[in-house]
Amino acid sequence: MAKRTRRRIDPLTLGLAVLGVLVIVAIAALQLSGGGALPGRSNDLTTADVQRIAPQEAWDLVMQGGAILLDVRSEAEYVQGHAEGAYHYPVGEAQQLAATLPAEGALIFY
Numbered sequence: 001m002a003k004r005t006r007r008r009i010d011p012l013t014l015g016l017a018v019l020g021v022l023v024i025v026a027i028a029a030l031q032l033s034g035g036g037a038l039p040g041r042s043n044d045l046t047t048a049d050v051q052r053i054a055p056q057e058a059w060d061l062v063m064q065g066g067a068i069l070l071d072v073r074s075e076a077e078y079v080q081g082h083a084e085g086a087y088h089y090p091v092g093e094a095q096q097l098a099a100t101l102p103a104e105g106a107l108i109f110y
Contacts, residue, residue: 068106069085
């Protein structure tokens, strides 16, 4: 019987996949919780306002300066490890921090 070998998943690919799922979950959580009004943005978000994007597309936007990456996890999770260049934006403090977000450009939450 042939020995079965496990295929290793590239850490970057796994990280980007997790980032994509977290972006979707975080946006949905912010929308459901009200998320606070953002300066220059409507507080009445619809599903048309939230765009799903692939992890690689999110990374490309951030690297080109067209988006800001916001980590909505707990402080302990953020300190343990976060995407390069991400700002800590805990979902529980969304209303207090909303005024600090720019009115222009894409916001990518994960």
